[in-house]
Amino acid sequence: MIRRYVHATVDAPKAAFALVGLMFVLGATFSVDVVIDNDFRKMVIQRGGGIEFLDAHNEVFGPDDTTLTYALTPRPEDEAQFFGWMSDLGQRLLERDEVLRIESPVTTAVPLSLDGGLYIGPVLGSQAPPELSRTDGITALSESLSGAFLLSEDGTTYIVSIVLDETLKSVVDIQKPAGEIDALVQSTLADKKLEVGIKRMGIAFTRLAAVEGIRRDLGTLLPIAYLFVGLLLWRLYPRLYAVILPPSALGIACIMTVGFAARIGEPITPLSVAFPILVLVIGLGDALHMLNRFHDLRRAGSTAKAAAKEAGATVGRACLLTTLTSSIGFASLMLTDMPILVGFGLVSSVGIWMAFLVSMTLLPAALGTVTTEPPPPPRKTSSYAHSLAGLCKERRHALTLVVVAALGCIGLGYASRSITIDYHFSKILNPDHPVAQGNRLWDESFPGLLSIDVNLQGAPGTFRDPKVLQQLEAFRSEAHETLSFSHSFGLSVLLRDINKALTNDQQLPTSNAGVAQLLLFAESRRDILETLVNFDYSQARITFSKASAGGSTTLDLASQLESRCRALLGEAPQIKVRATGINVISSEGFAALVGSLVESLFGALILIVSTMALVFRSLRVGLASIVPNTLPLVAVTGIFSILETPLELMPAVMFCIAIGIAVDDTIHFLARFLDERSRGSAVDASVQASLEGSLGPVVDTSLIIITGFAVLVFSSFPANQTSALLGISIMVVALLSDLFIMPATMRIGWSDPKD
Numbered sequence: 001m002i003r004r005y006v007h008a009t010v011d012a013p014k015a016a017f018a019l020v021g022l023m024f025v026l027g028a029t030f031s032v033d034v035v036i037d038n039d040f041r042k043m044v045i046q047r048g049g050g051i052e053f054l055d056a057h058n059e060v061f062g063p064d065d066t067t068l069t070y071a072l073t074p075r076p077e078d079e080a081q082f083f084g085w086m087s088d089l090g091q092r093l094l095e096r097d098e099v100l101r102i103e104s105p106v107t108t109a110v111p112l113s114l115d116g117g118l119y120i121g122p123v124l125g126s127q128a129p130p131e132l133s134r135t136d137g138i139t140a141l142s143e144s145l146s147g148a149f150l151l152s153e154d155g156t157t158y159i160v161s162i163v164l165d166e167t168l169k170s171v172v173d174i175q176k177p178a179g180e181i182d183a184l185v186q187s188t189l190a191d192k193k194l195e196v197g198i199k200r201m202g203i204a205f206t207r208l209a210a211v212e213g214i215r216r217d218l219g220t221l222l223p224i225a226y227l228f229v230g231l232l233l234w235r236l237y238p239r240l241y242a243v244i245l246p247p248s249a250l251g252i253a254c255i256m257t258v259g260f261a262a263r264i265g266e267p268i269t270p271l272s273v274a275f276p277i278l279v280l281v282i283g284l285g286d287a288l289h290m291l292n293r294f295h296d297l298r299r300a301g302s303t304a305k306a307a308a309k310e311a312g313a314t315v316g317r318a319c320l321l322t323t324l325t326s327s328i329g330f331a332s333l334m335l336t337d338m339p340i341l342v343g344f345g346l347v348s349s350v351g352i353w354m355a356f357l358v359s360m361t362l363l364p365a366a367l368g369t370v371t372t373e374p375p376p377p378p379r380k381t382s383s384y385a386h387s388l389a390g391l392c393k394e395r396r397h398a399l400t401l402v403v404v405a406a407l408g409c410i411g412l413g414y415a416s417r418s419i420t421i422d423y424h425f426s427k428i429l430n431p432d433h434p435v436a437q438g439n440r441l442w443d444e445s446f447p448g449l450l451s452i453d454v455n456l457q458g459a460p461g462t463f464r465d466p467k468v469l470q471q472l473e474a475f476r477s478e479a480h481e482t483l484s485f486s487h488s489f490g491l492s493v494l495l496r497d498i499n500k501a502l503t504n505d506q507q508l509p510t511s512n513a514g515v516a517q518l519l520l521f522a523e524s525r526r527d528i529l530e531t532l533v534n535f536d537y538s539q540a541r542i543t544f545s546k547a548s549a550g551g552s553t554t555l556d557l558a559s560q561l562e563s564r565c566r567a568l569l570g571e572a573p574q575i576k577v578r579a580t581g582i583n584v585i586s587s588e589g590f591a592a593l594v595g596s597l598v599e600s601l602f603g604a605l606i607l608i609v610s611t612m613a614l615v616f617r618s619l620r621v622g623l624a625s626i627v628p629n630t631l632p633l634v635a636v637t638g639i640f641s642i643l644e645t646p647l648e649l650m651p652a653v654m655f656c657i658a659i660g661i662a663v664d665d666t667i668h669f670l671a672r673f674l675d676e677r678s679r680g681s682a683v684d685a686s687v688q689a690s691l692e693g694s695l696g697p698v699v700d701t702s703l704i705i706i707t708g709f710a711v712l713v714f715s716s717f718p719a720n721q722t723s724a725l726l727g728i729s730i731m732v733v734a735l736l737s738d739l740f741i742m743p744a745t746m747r748i749g750w751s752d753p754k755d
Helices: 004-010 013-031 052-061 078-095 134-143 171-194 203-236 240-264 271-300 303-333 339-366 381-388 395-418 435-446 466-482 491-503 513-527 551-568 581-616 619-624 625-644 650-680 683-714 717-750
Strands: 068-076 097-102 110-116 117-121 158-163 194-203 450-457 487-489 538-544 576-580
Touching: 004 013, 004 303, 004 339, 013 339, 052 450, 052 538, 052 576, 052 581, 068 078, 068 203, 068 435, 078 097, 078 134, 078 158, 078 171, 078 551, 097 240, 097 650, 110 134, 110 171, 117 513, 117 538, 117 581, 134 538, 158 171, 158 683, 171 194, 171 203, 194 435, 203 240, 203 435, 203 683, 240 271, 240 339, 271 303, 271 339, 271 650, 271 683, 271 717, 303 339, 303 650, 381 717, 395 625, 395 717, 450 581, 466 487, 466 491, 466 513, 466 538, 466 551, 487 491, 491 513, 513 538, 538 625, 551 576, 551 581, 576 581, 581 619, 581 650, 619 625, 619 650, 619 717, 625 650, 625 717, 650 717, 683 717
Parallel strands: none
Antiparallel strands: 068 158, 068 194, 097 158, 110 117, 450 538, 450 576, 487 538
16 A cells, blocks of 8 residues: 555655645644643642542632732832832732632731721721831731731842732643733832832742743744754765654654644643654655665666656555654554653654654655755675674574663663652753742742642531631641641631730630630631621632642642641541642552552554564564564663652653664665565674664664754753653663664574574
């Protein structure tokens, strides 16, 4: 079928060019609607009800991932004017439909004893009582458990948090209001001629910064990759068509893939932003094998048309298999239950097939029209191939190589058992990014990026019960101290602050009447109360915050909070306790990801080996490919395990991708070897011919793939930078494995009648 298709494109090049042009137009048309997003909810395992529970929790108490948080540092002499500006800004912001509430020194209500009575309201700014001095207001704010988190430890920086509507879950939806609010902050400061240091921080700004990083990567990394690839192609094949055709075909494939993603509504994420480069480097390997075969045939005297037909037909079979195996590596990610991985696996897998389709249409048709003489053959390839073949000419030497490699796989595989995948919210952006700097400030001087909500559910009225409130306050206080949280807040804290303002006693009352009185005062500030307890007092929450930590630490803290709360509730087993929040469910997702990736990895390996055996109609082919393709993966995972270095999401995913990439060169070696065997060549001669025919393209493609991965070092995301190092390492080990282990497996897997 491939032979007939290739012959048809070569015989009718204009029709082939028109078909490729149509593909480009369709892809470009659909690409206009592509969405760039960074929804942390898609980094969550969907089964288990965690995401549904979080949504229900947020519907009651408000969202935890739509907050625009600013750290503002005014000049000391401008503080009076600064607080006035902040009050005006708050009033203007609350007029916006998408703003739910504002937490700031001039809007957050603080319980305070004032003129012999109780005051609950702002203690700074234009809404503060006139008899309250600015110094007394700052003191009241810093001493209040409900407002102290708005002031930095050194008293120079203030927090303004603008909570947007929970429907703005997509960063696409949040971009416009965030941009308008940011512009309002800047313009009103300029109008007041205030010099204020501004740092943006938190989940929402991190998501927005990630989207900016995606756009930057799309606009810079791909051109850099194409430039490097073009230079390498010119170095390898100094012919204009060889430099233009492969990147053009793969560029069209990338545009078609983006169009496909837009058509099915799959957004481009920090993970999938790397797929154009992956499609380029993976697809380029097959293109180089076709070019190399075309040049060999041309140098042997074939016409361009005949050489294009033969190269496309013979290499096309191997290209089909490499496409299949590479796409399996990506598609294995769809076995996970994490939407961001499923989407990335689907889009990248489709991209690989798009690359195959365009390349098999454009390259043979264009090569058939070439009139330029082929470049001279590469030097020393034959001598290198002879040396490599000589290492395994003796069966016992070949057997020794394979046994050593197999033992290495077993040993490194055993070491790999302890590899960990962890998630650090603070490491999403490069450390020098302004938002990353703001996040560090949030960790160092304020409550911290890591926030965990303890959701409590009981019968109506449960959280009006003095005994329950006493138990919850004991739990909050004990957990806050022993687990080293920097801030914690709940209904009991608010009632303690009110009681202190009324009676100068920080303890909670033990009587129903005493609690009812405090709740009556609290009801005057529904904006605070509704973030802590629902209308019938059947649900409540306690929020704990500290500096950001990895996913494993987050899960451990969440587990301890749940167990300690249940233990302190004691006689109230009817109260359900569950830790939640975007940090918690994200960490749960990454913890489950370890098992999912291992399953996907081994599933992909088994499927690839089985596919190779079926396509080549030989069980020996499948068995021969196991060790050379397993070694690169276990080598790198083993090293990371030994160094006790955890992996982020993208580097962890790289292993599933790499197994599809690493097997490509093995396929080309085997295809050439079996082709020689089918012509009656002896095993040694077939190994030699396989190395001579494939050594140059294999080394060239490995070099180009390594170059493609190296481009990711310039990514806006540290995880992609780590992926670059992983990809390079895997490809280096895979190349060495193919050059040294693959010939040995061919030598012991096949024998001549006389052996």
